[in-house]
Amino acid sequence: MNDGNKLKKITKDLWLILRFPLISIAAGFFIGAVLILIAGKNPLIAYIALFQGSFGGVDKIGETLFKMTPILMTGLSFSIAFRTGLFNIGGEGQFLAGAITAIIAGWYFQSLPHLLLVIIMFILAILAGAAWASIAGVLKAKMGIHEVITTIMLNYTALYLVNYIVRAVMNPQILLGTKAEAHTVSLPDAARLTKLKDVFEIFGRSSVHTGIFIAVGCAVFMYILLFRTTLGYELRSGGLSPDAAEYGGVKKSRNIIMAMGISGAVAGLAGAVNVMGITYYVAQSSTTPGYGFDGIAVGLVGGLHPIGIIASSFLFGILSNGARKMQLEGIPKEVIAIIQGVIIVFIASQYIIKIIYKKRKENEIKKEKIIPEKSKEEEVR
Amino acid sequence: MPCVVEMNNISKVFPGIIANDKVNFQLKKGEIHVLLGENGAGKTTLMNILYGLYQPTSGEIYIGGKEVIIKDPNVAIQHGIGMVHQHFMLIKPFTVAENIILGNEPVMHNGMKLDMKKAIKNVENISNDFGLKVDPMAKIQDLSVGIQQRVEILKALYRGADILILDEPTAVLTPQEIEELGIIIRKLADEGKSIILITHKLKEVMSMSDRVTVIRRGKIIDTIDTKAIKTDDLAEMMVGRKVKMEVDKQEKTPGEVIFSVEKLKVRDNRGLEAVKDVSFNVRAGEVLAVAGVDGNGQTELVEAITGLRDIESGQVQLDGLDLSKLSTKEIIESGVGHIPEDRHRRGLVLGNSLAENMILGYHYTEPFSKNGFMKYDKIHEHAQVLIKEYDVRTPDENVKAGSLSGGNQQKAIIAREMYKNPRLLIAAQPTRGLDVGAIEFVHKKIIESRDNNQAVLLVSLELDEVMSLADRIAVIYDGRIVDTIDAKKATEKQLGILMAGGKHKETRDMNSEVMGHE
Numbered sequence: 001m002n003d004g005n006k007l008k009k010i011t012k013d014l015w016l017i018l019r020f021p022l023i024s025i026a027a028g029f030f031i032g033a034v035l036i037l038i039a040g041k042n043p044l045i046a047y048i049a050l051f052q053g054s055f056g057g058v059d060k061i062g063e064t065l066f067k068m069t070p071i072l073m074t075g076l077s078f079s080i081a082f083r084t085g086l087f088n089i090g091g092e093g094q095f096l097a098g099a100i101t102a103i104i105a106g107w108y109f110q111s112l113p114h115l116l117l118v119i120i121m122f123i124l125a126i127l128a129g130a131a132w133a134s135i136a137g138v139l140k141a142k143m144g145i146h147e148v149i150t151t152i153m154l155n156y157t158a159l160y161l162v163n164y165i166v167r168a169v170m171n172p173q174i175l176l177g178t179k180a181e182a183h184t185v186s187l188p189d190a191a192r193l194t195k196l197k198d199v200f201e202i203f204g205r206s207s208v209h210t211g212i213f214i215a216v217g218c219a220v221f222m223y224i225l226l227f228r229t230t231l232g233y234e235l236r237s238g239g240l241s242p243d244a245a246e247y248g249g250v251k252k253s254r255n256i257i258m259a260m261g262i263s264g265a266v267a268g269l270a271g272a273v274n275v276m277g278i279t280y281y282v283a284q285s286s287t288t289p290g291y292g293f294d295g296i297a298v299g300l301v302g303g304l305h306p307i308g309i310i311a312s313s314f315l316f317g318i319l320s321n322g323a324r325k326m327q328l329e330g331i332p333k334e335v336i337a338i339i340q341g342v343i344i345v346f347i348a349s350q351y352i353i354k355i356i357y358k359k360r361k362e363n364e365i366k367k368e369k370i371i372p373e374k375s376k377e378e379e380v381r
Numbered sequence: 382m383p384c385v386v387e388m389n390n391i392s393k394v395f396p397g398i399i400a401n402d403k404v405n406f407q408l409k410k411g412e413i414h415v416l417l418g419e420n421g422a423g424k425t426t427l428m429n430i431l432y433g434l435y436q437p438t439s440g441e442i443y444i445g446g447k448e449v450i451i452k453d454p455n456v457a458i459q460h461g462i463g464m465v466h467q468h469f470m471l472i473k474p475f476t477v478a479e480n481i482i483l484g485n486e487p488v489m490h491n492g493m494k495l496d497m498k499k500a501i502k503n504v505e506n507i508s509n510d511f512g513l514k515v516d517p518m519a520k521i522q523d524l525s526v527g528i529q530q531r532v533e534i535l536k537a538l539y540r541g542a543d544i545l546i547l548d549e550p551t552a553v554l555t556p557q558e559i560e561e562l563g564i565i566i567r568k569l570a571d572e573g574k575s576i577i578l579i580t581h582k583l584k585e586v587m588s589m590s591d592r593v594t595v596i597r598r599g600k601i602i603d604t605i606d607t608k609a610i611k612t613d614d615l616a617e618m619m620v621g622r623k624v625k626m627e628v629d630k631q632e633k634t635p636g637e638v639i640f641s642v643e644k645l646k647v648r649d650n651r652g653l654e655a656v657k658d659v660s661f662n663v664r665a666g667e668v669l670a671v672a673g674v675d676g677n678g679q680t681e682l683v684e685a686i687t688g689l690r691d692i693e694s695g696q697v698q699l700d701g702l703d704l705s706k707l708s709t710k711e712i713i714e715s716g717v718g719h720i721p722e723d724r725h726r727r728g729l730v731l732g733n734s735l736a737e738n739m740i741l742g743y744h745y746t747e748p749f750s751k752n753g754f755m756k757y758d759k760i761h762e763h764a765q766v767l768i769k770e771y772d773v774r775t776p777d778e779n780v781k782a783g784s785l786s787g788g789n790q791q792k793a794i795i796a797r798e799m800y801k802n803p804r805l806l807i808a809a810q811p812t813r814g815l816d817v818g819a820i821e822f823v824h825k826k827i828i829e830s831r832d833n834n835q836a837v838l839l840v841s842l843e844l845d846e847v848m849s850l851a852d853r854i855a856v857i858y859d860g861r862i863v864d865t866i867d868a869k870k871a872t873e874k875q876l877g878i879l880m881a882g883g884k885h886k887e888t889r890d891m892n893s894e895v896m897g898h899e
Contacts, residue, residue, distance in 0.1 A: 228757075230750040233737065240732035246689060247719070247727040248741035249710030 021301055021308070024346030025315065032339040036331055046331045053325025054318040059204030062196060066208040068317030069277065070095075072215040073270035074295025075313050076222050077263045079304040081147075083226060084259035085239040090136055090151025091267045091292025093158030097132040098125035098268030099275045099282050099289075100162045103170055103184045106191035106276070114190045121191060121272055122214075129268015130261045132158060137260030141253035147260070159288050166284045183283035193277040209277035215313075218266055219306040225262070226306075235259055267292060297344045316340065383446070385410045385544055385575045386431065386462075391440035393426055400426040401437070402599040408544065413566055413576045415586045415607075417619055418596035419816030420787060424579050427596070428546050432464045433457040444544075463537025464546040469529050471521045478504045478517035481536045507539055512568055527558035534565070538574075545569065546577045551585055555674050556844055556877040563589045581619070581816060583612050584845070595619055620817050628824045628849045633832065635852065636665035640805045640836045645695035647678075647685040654693070655681040657860040663805065663836040668827065670839040670851035670868070674880050678860035679840045680722060683809045686838075687719050688712040689727075699805055713742050718803030720794055722810040722840070724787070728794045731783030735775055736764035738782045739797050763800075771796035772822070788819030795826050806830045809840040824850060844873055858882045 033043035054064045074091045081088035105121045112120065136150040168174070170184035193210045197203035226232040238245040238255040246252055270291065275282060298316055302309035323336040386408035393401040400423045408414050418424040429435045431442065433451035441448055444460045451457050457464075471480050478501045487499040504517040513531050521529060530550060537545055547566070551559045566576050566589065578589060586593050586607060593610070595602040595618040602618050616624045641662035649655035655678045663669040673679055684690035686697055688709035697704040704712050713719075721727035729738050740749045740760055748759045764778035773792045775785055782790060791811065798806065808827055812820040827850055831837050841847050847854055851868040856879040863879050 228754055230745050230753050230755055233744055233755055237730045237733060237737075237741070241726070241730040243723075243726045244728065244730045244741065246709065247687075247721055248730075248744065249708070249713050251708065251710070 017303060017305075017308070020350045021303065021312070021347065024301070024343045024350075027346050028339040028341075028343035031342045032335050035335055035338060039332070039335075041329075041331050045329055046326050046335070049325045049329045049331070050322035050336075051318070053322035057204070058202045059197075059206045060321070062203040062206030062208040064314070064317040064321045065212050066206060066278070066317075067320045068313045069209075069211045069215045070270050070274045070291045071294045071298045071316055072310060072313035073218055073273065074267055074291045075298030075302060075309045076215075076218050076295075076306065077266035077270065078292075078295045079299040079302070079306075079309060080222060080226070080235075080266065081259050081263035082299060083239045083304055084235045084255060085242060086137075086140070086256065086259055086263070087148050088133065088136070088151055088260060088263045089148060089293070089296060090133060090154050090264070091295045092288035092290070093151065093155040093292070094129040094132045094264040094267035095271040095274075095289060095292050096158040096162045096282075097264075098129040098271030100165055100170075100184075100271075101125045101128035101268070102191075102272035102275045103187065103282050104165075106187040107170065107175065107185055110188040110190065112190070117190050118193070118276070121276065122269060125268045125272030126265045127268070129271065130265040132268070133260045133264020134257060137257040137264075140260070141256040155288055155292070159285070162282060163284050166282055170282075183281045185281065187276060187280045191276060192280060193273070207278055211273035211277040214269070214273055216310065218269065219310050222266075223306040231258065267295070270295075297340070301343060301347050383410055384408060384443075385445060387443040388427070388431065389441045389443070391427065391430060391437045391442070393423075393430060393435060394438045399599050401430070404440070404596070404599070404601050406594060406601065407604070408575050408577060409592075410575050411570050411573050412591040413570050413578065413589060415578045415580060415590040415593040416596060417580060417583075417586055417593050417615065419581055419619060419818070420814060421816075422596045422619075423599040424596050425548060428464070428548065428577065428579055431457065432462060432546060458540050458542070461541055461543035462546065463540060463542025463544065465530065465533040465537060465548065465550060467549040467552060469533055471529060471532060473520070473522040475521060476517065477515050477519050477521065477524075477532050477535075480521060480532060481507075481517075481539050483536075485540060503539070504535065508535060511535075511538060511565075511572065513538075513565060525558075526553045527555070527561065530554070530562070531565070534569075543573070544575050544577070546579070548579045549581075550578065551580065551582065553675065555880055556873055557881060559585070583615055583619075583817075586615060587612055597621055616817060622818075624817055624821055628828060630828050630850070631832070633666055633852075635667035636834060638662045639665050639700055640838070641696075641698045642686065643696040643698070645682070645685060645697065646693035647681045647690060648693055649681050655860050656685060658695075659857075659860070659862050661855050661862060661865065663838055665836055666831055666834045667852045668831050668837040668839055668850050670841060670847040670854045671857050671862075672841060672844065672847045672851075672854050672876060672880060673857035675842050677857050679809070679857060681860075682857070683719075683722065683807055683840055686712075686807065687717060713801075716801075716804035718798035718801050718806045720791075720798055720806070720808040720811050722813065724790050724794055725783075729782040729790055731781065733782060734779050735768075735773070735782050735785065735793060736761050736778040739764045739767055739778070739793060741797065743801065767793070767796040767800060788815045788822075791815060791819060791823060795823065799826065799830065802833075803830075803835060805836045805838065807838045807840070810842060811839070812841075812843065812846060820846075844876055847876070848873070856880055 029047070036043040036046050054060055074095060077091055078088060102121045102125045105124045106117070109117055109120055132154060136147045136154060139145040139150050140147045166184050171180060172178045172185050173180040175185050196208045197206060226236060234245065234250045235255060235258065237248065238250055238252065242252060245255070274291070294316065298313045299309060302312035319336050319340060323333040326335070327333045384407045388404060388406040391401050391404040392399065404427055406427065416424045416428065426435060430437050431451065433454045433456050436452070442451060443449070449460060451460070481504050482500045487496040487503065488494065489496040501517045508515055513535055515528060515531055515535065521532065534545065550562060554562060570576055578585070580586065590607045592604060593607050593615065594604040595615065597619060643660050645656055645659045646654060647656035659682060661669065671679060671682070681690060685692050686704070688707060692705045695705065699715055699717065702715055704715065707715065725731060730741065737760065740763065744750060749756055749763065761778055768775060768778060771792045773789050773796065775789060782793065785793070811823050811827065815823065827837060827839065839847070839850055848868060848871060853865055854868050854871055854876065855865040856863045856876060858880060859882060
């Protein structure tokens with residue numbers, strides 16, 4: 001194959017991968033525009049505002065990157081498990097486990113220097129997320145209990161456990177003797193991630209922090225893990241065809257435990273990054289933070305591929321960041337939620353689009369009557 | 382004799398492929414006409430067009446001399462066409478009568494109530510008319526496959542079919558049942574029904590048909606009187622080149638026993654005993670075939686040996702090593718090659734590339750994996766070599782395994798398993814769904830493995846295959862090895878009886894007392 005053909009093939013492959021997400025995104029924006037029209041506003045103004053809000057300057061882009069950071073990581077977390085044939089919707093719980101562990105580690109190791117402290121916090125948060133997810137992994141591997149059920153239950157368990165820790169263990173009242181708060185003690189400066197605006201003035205008032213590099217690093221890690229390592233080969237094979245993997249000597253139970261562990265580790269790290277990058281404490285809450293659930297959408301829209309997930313998390317970042325600017329133009333920010341919803345619905349119903357494509361292709365070929373060499377294919381039957 | 386069906390210049394184009402290319406096909410009244418071709422030749426497509434499941438891209442169809450457009454199966458049924466699919470379309474918990482009348486139910490009280498009495502009467506009438514005995518009150522799930530097929534035929538007749546299309550009707554039957562089917566369709570033809578048999582098995586063409594139409598790569602090669610042609614010539618027409626129907630197998634004195642199974646007990650998915658006290662052994666340089674009708678414990682037996690299913694009790698030994706407690710990985714490492722019966726579910730990860738599939742089972746060993754990382758250049762090199770050596774027809778090694786044809790998928794699996802140079806090769810239904818050319822190849826490779834002094838355990842439902850490849854034949858019925866016989870002395874009839882659970886004469890006398898107590 002010469003270079004020209006190779007390039008052509010790559011472009012074609014890329015298009016095959018990208019067409020459904022692109023169609024879905026277009027559909028999302030189109031339906032959003034219709035709704036804005038119905039609300040009596042100009043969709044053009046709305047969308048200009050949206051993109052100005054998320055692209056109009058380095059500070060705006062910085063804010064978009066900030067919004068993207070946690071969902072990129074939870075998107076990766078979800079996708080690793082999904083590629084192995086597991087539906088880990090426990091990202092919420094694993095995120096919380098990582099977040100509260102970071103607080104605990106940040107408090108007890110606060111005398112350590114910045115770099116060492118941060119690394120220790122990361123490692124402990126990774127272990128906490130992995131351990132939390134492994135409960136579901138082991139239950140599935142050893143007893144066949146479905147991971148959807150256990151991870152949902154573990155989300156609530158994590159939420160209330162964290163609330164307990166916030167009130168009774170890591171509360172400023174207990175640790176510092178000040179008055180009781182509805183949140184934990186704050187992380188010391190040494191435990192916080194650097195804001196990019198503190199290094200580069202150009203980032204203005206945006207909140208983007210070094211966590212974005214960690215998130216992108218996770219995407220690289222996932223790519224290498226899945227497509228370059230033997231473990232990744234086994235995980236992918238097990239996800240695509242559990243019986244064939246088993247035939248090839250891959251242990252189902254080991255695959256499940258490994259995949260859940262790695263998935264939980266990334267979600268746990270996401271929790272730590274979020275706490276160390278922006279919130280600095282964990283607050284008592286009646287609901288889970290939502291990043292884990294967003295990760296499901298980000299992962300699916302991104303085609304479960306690390307590069308796709310970077311793109312989809314960036315898109316979701318654009319939408320949530322631009323929403324404020326749109327609101328200033330008098331357009332309800334709920335439109336953004338609708339656009340997101342439509343995109344997800346379309347991605348989920350890829351199947352329908354695929355059928356339309358197939359039909360059209362069939363018609364085209366009818367007209368052209370191409371006779372290719374290879375004739376014996378499943379389609380004939 | 383008048384033609385009841387005439388298909389003129391039928392073409393059918395699918396994305397990227399022409400399934401039927403200007404096909405002409407005539408069916409005479411009262412004849413049994415075989416449509417012969419390899420898998421993917423386009424025979425089922427042609428019949429699906431006749432039955433209204435597909436629309437032809439171009440061409441005309443005449444039924445009884447009148448041009449018709451068959452836009453769906455209902456139109457086909459109105460024109461007296463009935464089709465019996467390879468996979469039966471029956472509702473298992475329903476009775477025979479309920480299944481037959483479904484979609485065309487006799488009713489009473491102005492359509493308010495199903496007239497079951499009349500339904501049963503109708504079914505009885507029709508089964509008497511054509512000599513197809515069935516109990517209308519029996520539930521489908523309690524019937525044998527042969528009888529279920531009879532119900533399918535009755536279903537078509539009940540809807541007034543004069544033209545019957547049978548798609549690969551013998552694939553699921555025992556030799557005796559095939560014989561019965563032959564008698565049934567001959568009787569139907571004598572009654573004036575016209576019958577089309579779709580098949581790729583030459584033996585059936587010769588024994589059952591009046592005329593045969595050969596189709597290859599979507600084109601009609603010829604239509605001939607069955608009497609006027611020999612099997613070998615038919616095979617050549619079907620494949621497009623000379624094929625050897627006989628397997629070249631030299632006499633060979635087998636070596637010592639290297640693989641043995643002792644009193645093996647295995648349970649199936651429902652927890653019932655599927656393999657009951659099975660014992661056998663295989664010697665180096667020998668093919669032991671386990672013959673039997675589908676569902677008599679073969680699947681569970683192979684899964685147990687390869688570590689894919691828990692063993693209840695008993696021993697499995699290879700070169701003195703007990704495999705019964707080992708994992709699949711350890712069993713592979715101890716020298717077992719396995720061509721699984723379900724290549725889609727077990728044999729290949731269809732969504733992975735061909736190259737990635739060609740290392741499955743030894744993907745973690747050097748040179749394909751080093752320090753936990755995959756060496757993709759080595760993996761691709763390995764695949765390229767095997768593709769060439771085993772003549773796997775594929776654009777390259779990067780295509781998804783699922784995009785290959787069945788024959789090429791099987792070649793890829795065989796290449797992968799033979800590369801290991803196993804001590805024991807287990808081949809489970811190795812030619813299921815393959816065409817003549819591919820079957821020839823698989824058989825050659827199995828004999829090669831035997832000649833390399835490997836022990837070969839062949840599990841097959843195809844009697845011809847068993848008889849031509851095996852050195853010894855162990856017949857399995859209801860989870861037990863009924864008898865083990867020398868392949869040279871075995872006859873089809875004898876095997877057929879054993880496969881149906883009948884005892885071999887000598888052994889029957891010996892075991893009669895034991896049997897009496899059970």
